[in-house]
Amino acid sequence: MRRTVGALLRKELLVELRTLESVPGMSLFAVTTFVVFHFALNRNSIDGDLAAGILWVTLLFAAILGVNRLFVADADQGGFDGFLLAPVDRSAMLFAKALALLSYLVVLEIVAVPAFGLLLLGPSLGQALPGLIGVLVLGDLGIAAIGTLVAALAVRTRARDLLGPLLALPLLVPIVIGGARASSPLLVLSHPGQPAARWLLTLGLYDLVFGLIAYALFDFLLED
Amino acid sequence: MYGKGLRALSISTVAVMALALALVFFWAPLEAEQGFLQKIFYVHVPLAIVALGGFVAGGIMAIQHLRTRDPRWDMRSYVAIHMALIFGVATLITGSIWAKGSWGHWWVWDEPTLVSFLIVFLLYATYQPLRFAIEDPERQSRYASVFAVTAGAFVPLNFIAVRLSSAYVHPRVLGATSNLPWQMSLTFLVSLLGIVLLYVTLCKYELTAKHTRAQLRALRRLADRRAGTAVAVAPARARSAAPSVHATAMTAHATERPGI
Helix, strand or coil, X not given: CHHHHHHHHHHHHHXXXXXXXXXXXXXXXXXXXXXXXXXXXXXXXXXXXXXXXXXXXXXXXXXXXXXHHCCHHHHHCCHHHHHHHCCCCCHHHHHHHHHHHHHHHHHXXXXXXXXXXXXXXXXXXXXXXXXXXXXXXXXXXXXXXXXXXXXXXXXCCCCHHXXXXXXXXXXXXXXXXXXXXXXXXXXXXXXXXXXXXXXXXXXXXXXXXXXXXXXXXXXXXXXX | CCCCCHXXXXXXXXXXXXXXXXXXXXXXXXXXXXXXXXXXXXXXXXXHHHHHHHHHHHHHHHHXXXXXXXXXXXXXXXXXXXXXXXXHHHHHHHHHHHHXXXXXXXXCCCCHHHHHHHHHHHHHHXXXXXXHCCCCHHHHHHHHHHHHHHHHHHHHHHHHHHHHCCCCCCCCHHHHHXXXXXXXXXXXXXXXXXXXXXXXXXXXXXXXXXXXXXXXXXXXXXXXXXXXXXXXXXXXXXXXXXXXXXXXXXXXXXXXXXXX
């Protein structure tokens, strides 16, 4: 199983490196969105709740872009058929795709979070960073699990670009809630605090539950 | 044979709902702060409970479908979810009316219960478009079941997550029933029973109608074959979001019955 996941993940990352389909688009979208927010809010710097909210919403929509593209190549070019013919556990594809999406999200954040710090954030990013990284990791795990499941669900339907976001956004709302509430004490101007433990717990539990659900249901999506 | 208990179910639904309405309007005491407007609570809350329960029940039926691959479970899951969605619309409307009357706004955002319900509603509103977007019926059922299970698990988690994030204006009903005077509790329970019966009756009606229609189609095809006017290829069904009962099962049923 580990070798299969490794092989599939390597294929995913290689394809992404060669075609540069998802990650540059996601990163550029995030940076552009920050600029749009500057004009829409008419502010030079933001902090606290507003900053956390804008960061998470932007990351969410950029992640949706990645989710849309996740299975498209497999659906259009017979990747599913090839995989089903191989004598391997089908959950390997779930793990590989989820890990690939996770890595895209990490790269996205490496670009987007410093951009956010430069363009919009009032308080300095430096001291918020360790806590913020923790919250982002928890959020990314959830987005990866749900995003992979929803992408697999939406890819072989007629309106795949429309249905993917439509299905994913309500399911990702608790992650946005948890992520934004957890990050907002970190981004406050005067006395930055630590994320409240209950939000980290919420995020962790949500990730666990949906990870398990995705694992249980993924095989049913691949039969054909 | 579908439709067996339908008459008894319908009569009991009408009876219990009539009793509930009588209790609400003539017997339950007026609430001190909100007065007459509070009585909408006897309709709004049972609708919300039954809608959410219906969503979760649809998820459980979807699990059964995935386990047994019996298309009848998918049919039940579909009917449960789509009926619960309708009850959800009714919840949102009655809730807005109550909100406007008692808080002065049609909608408030800092209310976790409202927000959770809206998110769940928006999620389930994508169920039928999802089904409609997949043409192959077996795949449609399978993908819809996967969605129903995910969404069914999401309902309680979403409520917990949103509730953790604050405010206390919306009455916390389930915790607060112990604070209600017994007349109100009794009226509430009768209303709840009435709405549950209404939901079950409507679902059963819809399932019966779908099965009857499928059986009729099968019988027509059988009659055409016997009369020799059968079409070589069955006419293509229009794309549909509703699951189709496999007509072959119905045909087998039909040929066993005498007098046809």
